[in-house]
Every structure is written in structure tokens, then in C-alpha cells.
């Protein structure tokens with residue numbers, strides 16, 4: 001097929017919930033994607049912060065092939081499978097956590113975390129959840145409710161009861177909402193969809209103290225910022241603060257759908273048999289890829305810390321060059337945003353024409369979330385394409 005045929009058929013047969021760019025991705029190698037018409041793109045989107053190892057990773061290929069040869073892609077959770085167990089062991093070791101629940105997406109991971117918070121609070125009269133303005137936690141009902149952005153609620157009322165919204169990086173606004181009924185605080189340590197906004201050290205430390213003093217759980221949504229993206233295996237490891245629950249997805253399954261709710265000491269032992277489940281959670285094929293990604297995380301995240309600073313500095317240079325169009329570079333590691341004065345979609349379309357994939361975050365931010373294997377050369381190439389796109393707009 002070609003881009004135009006696939007795009008037309010997609011348009012005719014899909015629901016209209018996405019506004020998609022008119023290309024169809026066919027293959028990939030390393031940092032490069034190729035569409036159905038044979039055009040190549042340097043990829044700084046990574047399937048929205050998913051494809052940590054880029055495309056065609058040899059270890060991922062071997063892991064998947066060996067699962068296919070064993071003949072079992074899925075077992076259900078009636079039984080154990082060694083790939084999912086190994087992934088849980090690796091996660092607990094890397095994070096210093098106690099227990100893992102596997103599911104299939106970020107929204108599902110957050111649903112699990114919210115249910116854990118309410119279950120724990122149920123005997124103590126605690127059911128309220130505090131979340132934050134500009135947050136994003138997914139599209140299921142619990143997840144959109146804790147998403148502090150009106151646009152995701154519009155048309156879908158009523159939301160889940162018992163959710164209140166504080167201001168990000170503003171501890172006083174949290175104090176004003178916290179009380180004996182608070183079951184949990186859910187927060188992205190680096191807000192993604194809201195516009196690439198890092199939490200301050202004092203803010204996260206303050207949340208930790210408030211949760212401790214009010215016997216509430218602290219949930220870090222690391223669906224986007226986890227898994228090596230910020231230069232540590234997990235974003236919280238950049239701070240002197242540990243959550244009680246961490247949620248993961250995106251890069252965890254190496255391109256296959258996989259999410260996880262990860263419980264630390266205080267949140268261990270909440271679920272009992274029958275409390276929660278996901279048919280596909282810990283799916284053999286996804287877990288086999290998770291084992292590969294997790295095994296590479298310590299080394300990869302160290303490299304991301306160095307190259308992320310390089311990317312950030314290059315974005316600062318772009319601001320000096322285009323002060324009328326770009327105003328601020330923010331982020332950590334390979335989760336960087338360039339705040340623009342012009343619509344990000346125009347820049348994205350221009351970059352795509354020139355062979356670079358980038359995406360947006362919030363209304364004004366150009367987002368850079370490349371595969372974690374991106375080199376300085378890849379960064380130079382990407383930034384020079386954005387530079388030339390900004391010059392032409």
C-alpha cells in the first residue's frame with residue numbers, strides 16, 4: 001500500500017478521535033522510520049516516549065523470536081510465566097520497590113494505583129484523591145478524573161467523585177486541600193502532556209511530608225517520565241523523595257502494550273486475591289521485551305543524562321537564535337520541551353516535510369522524546385531541522 005491509500009482507508013474506517021498526520025509508518029532501523037512511500041524520518045517522538053531502544057534492536061528481536069519459538073504468547077494470570085516474574089524482579093531491584101501489578105497501559109496502571117489508595121483508605125474513612133492542574137493520567141474514567149485539564153472532562157460528566165485539584169509546584173495549594181479524608185496524592189514528577197514542567201525538589205519533598213503526616217499515599221505517575229527517560233532508571237531517583245506507588249507504561253514493554261503499578265513499602269500488601277486483575281497483564285511477549293528494556297536501563301539512563309543535557313543546551317541555542325519564536329527550554333534527560341510563540345503544529349508539519357518527527361505537549365510546547373539511543377549526531381541533525389523550520393515560519 002501507499003501513504004495515501006492507508007490514510008484514506010484509516011479515515012473511512014476509524015472513529016474520529018485522533019487528528020492524525022497523513023503518513024503511514026512501515027519500517028524502522030535505529031533512529032530512522034520509513035513511511036509507506038519510502039520517505040525516511042529521524043524519529044524524536046518514539047511512539048510518544050515508548051520506543052526506548054529505537055527500531056530493530058537485536059536483543060528485542062531475539063527475545064521475541066524465542067517467545068514465538070516457545071509457542072506461548074499469553075498465559076493469563078491463572079498461572080505464572082517466567083518472563084513477567086523476571087520483569088517484576090528487575091523492576092523491584094531497580095526501583096527499590098516491593099511489589100508489582102502488571103497491566104497494559106498507563107491509564108490502567110493509574111486505575112490500579114487509585115483503587116489501591118481507596119482500598120487502603122476504606123477502613124480509615126479516606127477516599128479523597130488530590131491531583132494537579134495541567135496533569136495528565138490517561139483516558140479511562142478514573143484517569144481522566146485525576147487529569148487536571150478541563151478539556152479532557154468536557155462532554156463526559158459526571159467524573160469520579162472525591163477528586164480535588166491543587167496547583168503544581170505550589171505546596172500551599174495542597175495543604176489547603178489535604179485533610180483526614182485524603183487517601184492519596186497523584187502527581188507526575190515531570191508533567192508531560194501538560195507542557196513538560198518539572199517538579200521542584202521542595203515541592204516533591206513537601207508532598208512526601210504532607211502524605212506522611214496525613215497517612216495518605218504518594219503516587220508518582222512515571223508513565224511518561226519513567227524508564228530511563230530523565231537520566232535515571234526512574235524519575236523519582238533524580239529527587240531525594242520516594243513515592244509509595246509508581247505507575248509505569250509506555251517504554252516498559254519495548255513497543256508492546258504493558259503497564260505496571262509498582263508498590264513501595266507503605267503500599268505493599270493492599271490488594272488481596274480478587275481485588276484487581278487484567279487478563280493480558282504480564283503478557284508473555286510484552287514481558288519478554290520488558291526484561292530486555294529493564295536489563296539495559298542502568299547503562300542507557302546514564303547516557304541519557306549526558307546527552308539530555310546536550311539536547312537541552314542545543315534547544316537553549318535555538319532560543320538565542322529565534323527569540324521571536326521560542327521562549328523557554330524545559331525538561332530532564334530525553335524529555336525536553338521548547339515553549340513556542342508560534343503554533344507547535346506548524347513547526348511539526350514543517351519538520352516532517354524535512355524528515356524529522358517531533359510532537360507537541362500542551363498548547364505551546366514542542367516536545368522532544370527520542371528513543372533513548374539517540375546520539376549527539378542525531379541531536380545535531382534534529383536541532384538543525386527545527387532551526388531551519390523556525391527560520392521558514
Ligand SMILES: Cc1ncc(COP(=O)(O)O)c(C=O)c1O
Nearest residue numbers: 105106107136137138192223224
Ligand atoms: C503521565 C501519563 N500518565 C498516563 C498516560 C496514559 O497512558 P496510556 O495512553 O498508555 O493509557 C500518559 C500518556 O501519555 C501519560 O503521559
